[in-house]
Amino acid sequence: MTTIDDQAAPIAIPIRPDETKVERHERFRLLVRSPTFLIGCVLAGIWVVCAIFGNLIAPHDPVAPDILSKFEPPSGQHLFGTDKLGQDVLSRVILGARAVLVVAPLATILGTVLGTTIGLVTGYYRGFVDEAIMRVVDAILAIPLIITALLAITAVGPSQKTVILVIGFVFTPIIAKTVRAAVLGEAQLEYVQAARLRNERGYYVMFAEILPNVTGPIIVEFTVRLGYAIFTVATLAFLGFAADPSIPDWGQDISAHYQSINAGYWWPVLFPSLAIATLIVGINLIADSIAHLFER
């Protein structure tokens, strides 16, 4: 139609095609400049390096008992001292990162994937299924997390796999709740109706339309949960359910030595405790700064 082609195009100026990139860039710069984030990264980063290159860094063999030099206080030879079996505490702390940093992230990923799926389904379909699943979720949440985990592990028997599965499952309802809340808000938006108006199937609407829009809360929830997962792994180990009792484990080491504190042997307890604390604080600082970033 000539009348239409003749008309001056209303788009005279191409608009900010780089806006998203600029915004992402600015967000990223803000993140890396935030002291919270940097400190968190340094703290968590130290333990990640220990977990990966522990064998190279550790000054001694962490599982070499030396009956002659047990409970040696920190010294030049053993910076963090030795434990009741005469093993080097520093080396055990360095290599202990591995046990936690394998199990906790895997468990959190499992929980996030399952929780996200459940959250999407319940939040999008609502109705009876939503009611039923959410009541079950509430019931699970009513029992303290660690007790649920303990019962489950006792039932199945401890192993690295079960610890991952159990923590993953225990986290699922919590993450499902967060995701569901975000999905409820999204499902109100008209783009979801627009999808229905072209006969899209449910799974497409949930995973291709809604999911990309709720990644913010999911990422935040993931980092927060990661901190809790580390804590849970350590607690389980402390209670005697270490994922693999044969390798160094912070929780297990604390458990093995805390009764010796009264005898003045504080170092085999303090250093693994500090390790847990710094790792969790580091992860939480990262979680905080990411959450803060999504808030603006």
Next chain:
Amino acid sequence: MTDAAIELQDLQVAYTVRGVDRRVLRGVSFSIGQGESYGLVGESGCGKTTAAFAIMRYLPRNAKTLHGSIRLNGEDMLGMSGGSVRRLHATTLSMVYQNPASALNPSIRVGPQLTEVFGLLGVNGEHALHQSEAMLHKVQISDPKRVMRRYPHQLSGGMQQRVVIAMALAKNPTLLILDEPTTGLDATVEAEVLDLIAALREEFGTTVLFISHNLAVIAKMCERVGVLYAGRLVEEGAAQEVFHDPRHPYTVGLLRCIPRGGVRKDETALDTIPGFLPRLGADLPGCVFEPRCGLAKEVCREQEPDLFPLGHGRASRCHFHDRAHELPRVAPARLPAAQPVTGNPLLEVGNGSKTFKQEGQDVRALVDVSLVVRPGEVLGLVGESGSGKTTLARVLLGLSAPDEGSRLEMDGEPLAGKVEKRSKEQVRSLQIVFQNPDGALNRRHSVRRIVGRALEKLLGLSGRERDARAVELAESVRFDQALMGAKPAQLSGGLKQRVAIARAFAGEPRIVLCDEPTSALDVSVQAAILNLLVELQTQKGVSYIFISHDLGVVRYISDRIAVMYLGRLQEVGDAETVFGGPHHPYTEALLSAVPNLEGEERTRIRLEGEIPSATNPPSGCVFHTRCPRFLGEICVQEEPPLAEVEPGHLMRCHIPVEELRRLQADASAAAQAKTTT
């Protein structure tokens, strides 16, 4: 000017966004005399609200005042301590915000919130209570005692805004700032609130700064007006003069964008303003409007014009202010408009009803609506919020299933209540353009994907064919194909709406529902979108069901109009018949509520009270509780039928049409006499 109530001198404010300072106000100066009413207009993002917050000293944390001064009654406000500012807020400065619901504390009853204001002034106990009641009386709340016992959420929007105004006026402020006080309200309620503000201003002699994007509202309410663009005051002067003889190309452009004086699509095309508002904090060495101005010359790019005084308090920031009205049109003067085809109905609703369950009660959102849509016609759907317009749209689309007994037909074939049960052909025939393009487009998908996916699902296209078609579609909605990879967040509101329109047209629909497609947009963008919709209709021969609360827009685009009230059709007929009269009393009231730029006095019919609740609709004629032409017992007892009063003109009223014609002619003659004297 020492007698100015408020004076801004070269005010510059910047926001720190993601670590970078971005200038929002680029030097704004104006002053308002004692007792004067000053309007600040401009499209969103021009800095109107920032200016108001700067005066209130309420700027958000990330804002910085870079330069300039604000003087309230000659006193420097920027240098004031926090305590003095608080004292000012308690005694001399008041502000009314756009959203009354968030201006009131939801957990405190209205009474205590209001008496607190008096408490700050040193009036306590019984006295405060009495004064609060008196204040509520002044804002025309007939039963102040009852209202004071209520929580804010138990009041309607109009009522809440009255309470907020009462609180703002309680301290008898020297300066009252009204920031879009009626934007969220229905036209009928808006008219009441505006009348109220005008009456109160007369009574209290308050100085008013009135902020609005609605030129007609400003024209009605203000003596002087300042036009703000990109943080710069571009034109200033007496409101009537500025709107009748604008001297800045931006003002000229804005005024040309508005459908007014009853223009129709087949008479004139609306003009638009090309381009976009500069980015927040963009570097603009020359005139701020230069990139979008049809009159721009070399000098405009290099040198920012001064605010040239034009005499009589008028001024324009344009190098060519004497030629502003010569601004070339962007859109052609006329667009070929489709002629509605008479033929078999394309879409038919028979006895369409929809009942929602709410806390065990039935809410009848749609009651016995029977309508047809013919091929190639535009059916305008008007009514206040809560009248069932959107419910009707959702029922037609199959997004919410109608009650049993409702009949939906397309081409004479029954149409299932749920979109999932409709045939592919039916689904693609009926599409929608939503009100808010931000919600209607998936923020994480590119334009290419949004349009492409619709083509895949509705037309079964894929691969190269689909991509080619997507580009074609983008072209047909005048969307630059270089932006196909962009995400919605990168696009302006108007461009987003173009994408939404492209998606609606992807499946070659036969009916497109337009649910307030322009009400989230600025006027200049609205004009471009309306032109586009008219063009597409001509090209593709589709029908529209056009929902809008803006009667000027509906009149511009519609061939036929259906007026709804409380889920029931009140009047249906050709656009010119419905707007020309005789009207249903409700239509009459709606029409008289709209402020116009011409400043002509229409018959002033004010609807009393709010739209009744659909859980418990009035007996008889549902409109009888608010009807300005209430007859008597018959209206209370008996619901009038939707009868054909003239060929093609249906009305639900007990008053005979000839009687209505006579009554309404008398009323408009009386109004005319009033304007001329």
